[in-house]
Amino acid sequence: MDITDILLSATFWAAVLRIASPLIFATMGELICERAGVLNLGIEGIMVAGAFAGWIAVYAGLPLWAGVGCAFLTGVCFGLIHGTLTVPFGLSQHVVGIGITMLASAATYFAYRVALPEVSSPPRIEAFQPTGWPILGSQTVLTWAALASVAITAWVLFRTPLGLALRAVGENPAAVEAQGLPVHGLRMGAVAVGSGLMAVGGSFLTLSAFNSFFFDMVNGRGWICIALVVFGAWMPGRALLGALLFAGFDAFQVRLQQTELGAGLPYQLFLAMPYLLSILALILMSRRAEVPGALMVPYNKGER
Amino acid sequence: MAEILRLDGITKRFGPVLANDGIGFALAEGEVLALLGENGAGKTTLMNILFGHYVADEGSVHVAGRELPPGQPGAALAAGIGMVHQHFTLAENLTVLDNVALGTRPLFSLSSGRRAARARLRQLSQDFGLAVDPSARVADLSVGERQRVEILKALYRDARVLILDEPTAVLTPQEVEALFATIRKAVAKGLAVVFISHKLGEVMAVADRVVILRRGAKVAEMRTAETDRHRLAEAMVGAEIVPPEVPAVTPGEVLFRLGGVSVAGSPGLDDVSLSLRAGTITGIAGVSGNGQRALADLLSGLAVPETGTAELKGAALAAWSPRQAVAQGIARIPEDRHATGTIADFDLTENAMLEDYARPPMSRKGWLDWGRARKRAEAIIEGYDVRCPGPSVPIRLLSGGNMQKLILGRVLEAGPSIILANQPTRGLDIGAVTYVHRQLLAARERGAAVLLISEDLDELRALSDVIHAIHDGKLSPAFARGQVTVKELGLWMAGQGGRDAA
Numbered sequence: 001m002d003i004t005d006i007l008l009s010a011t012f013w014a015a016v017l018r019i020a021s022p023l024i025f026a027t028m029g030e031l032i033c034e035r036a037g038v039l040n041l042g043i044e045g046i047m048v049a050g051a052f053a054g055w056i057a058v059y060a061g062l063p064l065w066a067g068v069g070c071a072f073l074t075g076v077c078f079g080l081i082h083g084t085l086t087v088p089f090g091l092s093q094h095v096v097g098i099g100i101t102m103l104a105s106a107a108t109y110f111a112y113r114v115a116l117p118e119v120s121s122p123p124r125i126e127a128f129q130p131t132g133w134p135i136l137g138s139q140t141v142l143t144w145a146a147l148a149s150v151a152i153t154a155w156v157l158f159r160t161p162l163g164l165a166l167r168a169v170g171e172n173p174a175a176v177e178a179q180g181l182p183v184h185g186l187r188m189g190a191v192a193v194g195s196g197l198m199a200v201g202g203s204f205l206t207l208s209a210f211n212s213f214f215f216d217m218v219n220g221r222g223w224i225c226i227a228l229v230v231f232g233a234w235m236p237g238r239a240l241l242g243a244l245l246f247a248g249f250d251a252f253q254v255r256l257q258q259t260e261l262g263a264g265l266p267y268q269l270f271l272a273m274p275y276l277l278s279i280l281a282l283i284l285m286s287r288r289a290e291v292p293g294a295l296m297v298p299y300n301k302g303e304r
Numbered sequence: 305m306a307e308i309l310r311l312d313g314i315t316k317r318f319g320p321v322l323a324n325d326g327i328g329f330a331l332a333e334g335e336v337l338a339l340l341g342e343n344g345a346g347k348t349t350l351m352n353i354l355f356g357h358y359v360a361d362e363g364s365v366h367v368a369g370r371e372l373p374p375g376q377p378g379a380a381l382a383a384g385i386g387m388v389h390q391h392f393t394l395a396e397n398l399t400v401l402d403n404v405a406l407g408t409r410p411l412f413s414l415s416s417g418r419r420a421a422r423a424r425l426r427q428l429s430q431d432f433g434l435a436v437d438p439s440a441r442v443a444d445l446s447v448g449e450r451q452r453v454e455i456l457k458a459l460y461r462d463a464r465v466l467i468l469d470e471p472t473a474v475l476t477p478q479e480v481e482a483l484f485a486t487i488r489k490a491v492a493k494g495l496a497v498v499f500i501s502h503k504l505g506e507v508m509a510v511a512d513r514v515v516i517l518r519r520g521a522k523v524a525e526m527r528t529a530e531t532d533r534h535r536l537a538e539a540m541v542g543a544e545i546v547p548p549e550v551p552a553v554t555p556g557e558v559l560f561r562l563g564g565v566s567v568a569g570s571p572g573l574d575d576v577s578l579s580l581r582a583g584t585i586t587g588i589a590g591v592s593g594n595g596q597r598a599l600a601d602l603l604s605g606l607a608v609p610e611t612g613t614a615e616l617k618g619a620a621l622a623a624w625s626p627r628q629a630v631a632q633g634i635a636r637i638p639e640d641r642h643a644t645g646t647i648a649d650f651d652l653t654e655n656a657m658l659e660d661y662a663r664p665p666m667s668r669k670g671w672l673d674w675g676r677a678r679k680r681a682e683a684i685i686e687g688y689d690v691r692c693p694g695p696s697v698p699i700r701l702l703s704g705g706n707m708q709k710l711i712l713g714r715v716l717e718a719g720p721s722i723i724l725a726n727q728p729t730r731g732l733d734i735g736a737v738t739y740v741h742r743q744l745l746a747a748r749e750r751g752a753a754v755l756l757i758s759e760d761l762d763e764l765r766a767l768s769d770v771i772h773a774i775h776d777g778k779l780s781p782a783f784a785r786g787q788v789t790v791k792e793l794g795l796w797m798a799g800q801g802g803r804d805a806a
Contacts, residue, residue: 159416161409164398168406171395177357178393179407179457180378290397 020247029197036190041097044222045104050199055206075199090298170292249274314363338511386458477794556582565612587768595777605629635715684713705736
């Protein structure tokens with residue numbers, strides 16, 4: 001099996017989409033937050049919480065889509081905590097974000113132990129199945145939802161008055177205030193919905209990619225999404241491209257390990273490859289990027 | 305004409321400070337009212353209350369007979385109040401159209417209505433003489449164009465009262481004329497305009513009526529037709545203003561000379577030749593961002609000439625750096641006293657020794673001499689009339705004028721031979737401005753060469769022995785005192801000087 005074989009195989013492309021899907025949801029969530037001027041470093045923990053919430057809801061007997069809904073609402077809750085601290089109170093977005101990640105991870109661990117005190121290995125659930133549709137038939141319907149989330153995010157941001165207000169509040173909140181719109185309301189809304197999307201990204205892992213829940217399953221994906229937003233220069237389409245690129249590297253390295261090349265080199269090198277290539281791409285792509293002007297700047301009425 | 309706006313007994317306190325003390329006035333349709341007062345007189349606070357950014361402690365605002373709910377910019381907008389802030393409230397990465405349309409449609413409607421918005425914007429641009437490209441990004445616009453966008457924002461929302469907060473501070477004389485033309489068009493269409501300013505000439509030129517504020521209270525109200533600049537100034541300051549006299553001084557030798565110097569930047573300097581003579585104030589007129597920074601950087605050691613020659617006291621510049629500049633006796637009064645002139649959280653003693661802390665007498669054998677540093681600070685506070693609680697308070701607690709006095713003391717105490725005064729009076733009230741002017745003139749009499757960079761043409765024409773205009777990094781020819789009119793200077797500042805002659 002050589003490199004062209006890998007790139008031409010259908011399973012490779014199916015894997016790319018499967019790996020990319022959770023990244024796409026969470027990247028859109030982060031992008032919405034940052035466009036409104038709030039850096040949400042709670043993403044990693046919110047994904048863990050979302051993965052757990054979706055899974056436990058389905059395990060408790062709810063339908064799969066209700067599981068996705070539970071994950072979304074869990075994300076919204078953590079988003080509201082984050083937003084309350086960073087928007088009206090104006091606390092450091094770095095500190096609050098890291099705090100939310102720790103809180104959400106720990107709360108998940110606690111909830112897991114309370115819900116399943118006796119089990120040694122987490123039970124399995126009946127996850128989303130491939131659609132079998134003529135196009136991308138090997139994917140579940142959640143992957144389609146991830147792609148749709150990109151289109152919807154782009155459309156809302158650039159084609160509706162709400163999106164204009166969100167972009168403006170991330171550029172210059174004083175301009176939004178001067179036009180009579182609620183700065184804090186817009187930012188809170190963006191953080192809540194964005195966090196909800198991050199949690200849905202997490203739930204993709206338990207409800208579609210796998211059929212169970214493990215603590216380390218998010219495994220740094222949240223941090224990757226932060227980088228993907230920068231890579232995409234805060235544009236949904238370009239961020240999608242970044243997610244696919246990263247997923248492509250990841251799917252590629254797994255297959256490359258099985259070639260003759262892989263036999264000769266330590267496997268850790270292959271595991272590091274997507275990260276190294278992503279850093280390289282980030283450096284190349286993000287130099288001309290325009291950061292939202294008021295990113296990480298709290299807004300208080302009457303101050304300048 | 306019908307009354308459109310009435311303020312009654314507006315009072316606002318910030319802690320112990322009384323920012324507005326029972327201020328009231330009325331405004332009719334088709335009228336221009338000037339709100340005149342020094343910095344800190346309470347003009348901006350009053351307008352922020354009117355617009356709902358602040359909530360007044362007492363008093364009421366009526367628009368067209370109906371009372372405005374306090375603290376709601378949305379309600380003020382809906383009632384037809386349009387505000388152009390001194391610091392523009394534009395989102396730079398968005399287009400002109402986006403900035404204007406922001407918040408004019410219900411948030412949750414599905415389409416942005418961009419086409420109709422564009423047509424309406426074009427129509428307004430035409431009607432009021434406010435030319436600007438709707439799809440241009442605000443970040444790419446000049447300051448004058450941004451102001452037009454701000455005015456269009458208000459007009460787009462059918463404003464009936466237009467509030468302009470210090471609108472001319474950043475404009476060339478020609479842009480000011482265009483703004484006045486727009487104001488006259490707006491008034492002719494029945495709008496009412498509140499024009500906030502501390503510039504007497506502009507107030508006399510554009511306003512029908514003047515309300516004068518001093519220390520938060522209304523001290524006078526007069527019709528411009530029945531008053532003059534002198535009486536306005538007296539009412540504003542509360543005392544008679546005597547401009548400093550400019551004694552005749554024989555110019556001495558050239559202390560600093562630039563010959564065909566270019567510096568890269570946007571804009572940098574382009575083939576600039578300039579001589580600073582002892583006992584002379586050389587003025588640089590220009591709208592900010594036309595190369596003044598590069599020129600100031602050059603003199604203060606932050607930049608080196610890329611081409612051309614630079615001589616300091618007859619010798620070519622060697623190993624030029626800020627440290628060298630200080631060592632050579634160049635006094636620097638920086639453009640931005642908050643960002644580069646002082647360190648906000650350092651106390652007055654520390655700020656007074658920023659330039660020479662590493663040399664005797666401020667430090668010996670690597671140890672700071674705090675006793676001497678404190679004595680120096682006390683001497684500056686005493687000698688330069690810095691109003692402050694003492695040398696150990698953080699400098700951020702001082703007003704702009706007192707901060708500037710400390711900087712003056714720091715750089716003038718050593719009797720420098722060359723002084724770079726970059727926007728030395730920006731944002732200061734008349735009292736402090738007069739003080740700075742006296743100090744610069746005293747230094748000139750002592751035989752110092754002063755480079756005065758300013759946007760205030762009155763100041764430049766009063767102080768400078770020689771004036772250059774700067775535009776896009778190029779310097780105009782030198783004009784001796786009284787040799788050039790404001791209009792001619794304005795043309796040079798816009799880069800169109802000398803066209804007729806050439």
